[in-house]
Amino acid sequence: MGNKVHLRIYRGDASGGEMKDYHVEVDEGMVVLDVVHRVQAQQAPDLSCRWNCKAGKCGSCSAEVNGKPKLMCMTRMDTFKPGEVITIQPLQTFPIVKDLVTDVLWNYGVNKKIPPFLPKPLNPDGSRRMKQYEVDRVQEFRKCIECFLCQDVCHVLRNHGKHEEFFGPRFMVRTAGLEMHPLDDEDRLKLIHELGGIGYCNITKCCTEVCPEDIRITDNAIIPLKERVADRYYDPLAMLIRKLRGKKS
Template sequence: MSSYEARFKVWRGDVQGGGLEDFEVEVNDGEVVLDIIHRLQATQAPDLAVRWNCKAGKCGSCSAEINGRPRLMCMTRMSVFGRDETVTVTPLRTFPVIRDLVTDVGFNYTKARQVPAFVPPEGLGPGEYRMMQEDVDRSQEFRKCIECFLCQDTCHVVRDHEENKQAFAGPRFLMRVAELDMHPLDAAEESGLDRKRTAQDEHGLGYCNITKCCTEVCPEGIRITDNALIPLKERAVDRKYDPLVWLGNKIRRRPASSG
């Protein structure tokens, strides 16, 4: 096994502030960035805070920015960097720092709670749901999400504009809305919930300008923009400007005549 000394810059600090700290650390064949962070903890920086769990690219815990790009540390191989290249590891920029590489991603859980759950169809019990395989396949892609929040981190709507967080759910949760709206058994509309309207009015769908940056960083390869956000935008626009829907709304809003 060959090894070499790599140069790393790792952000150290907390909510009060901090900065990049230089390290030289051994790298062995086949290692990933998370291996190096663990080696730094073991040999040079025992108090370095980092969040991780599975080390298999399935828990989404070890999200960070590596050379400025949102990535999973456990899925970023050292072989993608030149041996003379300095590797910079910083916390997710969109979320508040707790300490070192650990950020407070509570924003995402707040947004998750704001998305109404699947509404079961009336009259069907557990085990009685029936769907076409095509519909199963379409929503299955979205269920591959591992909640790493890299798409949320890279979305410039909240990354560069803190003031948008109140009104914008972000790509991960707009994708959840799209998944439910596409679900052939979701009975939301029958219960009075218009997912297309809430996507626009409550979750900030109009803020998304489909730059596909969320898709580019997704470690699961989900085509968030093409398969979720653009179709949801199309469905929301169709609903808003459908002349029959417009006429129905006008009729419902007509005040009762006084006799």
């Protein structure tokens, strides 16, 4: 027999809403998504939430649990103190659709602005080669599950609403994965400098702290991209060397 927990869940849509209280039984091993499903099953069949895999891999069940961006399916109920009121709200950085569901379409629009992988010409012997450390470096960025928790927590989007001027950490990760790919021949530095607004990031690392895939967003993606942008646009010697050696050298 489980214990009862006190949940406070956001109920509403684009026209407004409020936090509502629910008391539900919790069984051993449950995660936040389980108790939300139990509320749906027993008390509020019209409660909306988005989920698919329940395994931390689809990135759908993002929400704010006690004010922190989390995957509901990976947040265990036994991490809360007994008697604690647990708040569950939708992501605050994106427009609300209903209850815990937000409209994350803006992210897919940003994604389309980033040119995809462009393979370099083959070597004279017909091969394409990359070293293991180069594979490892870009592999980290491929782990992204597009949960958009990093986008949610980033103050440039969340507090300053710079959606038109800043791509956000998720898309700095995507850009880094392409720019650091040794076999890629596209050049996206102008894009992230001008349209992507990488200069807005002041390296607070909040995005890294919430990433469920432990991608070191700031250290491994954003800072190296910032260095490349700085080399190109603010370092005259590096600009000259690049001109002489070719655009991605």
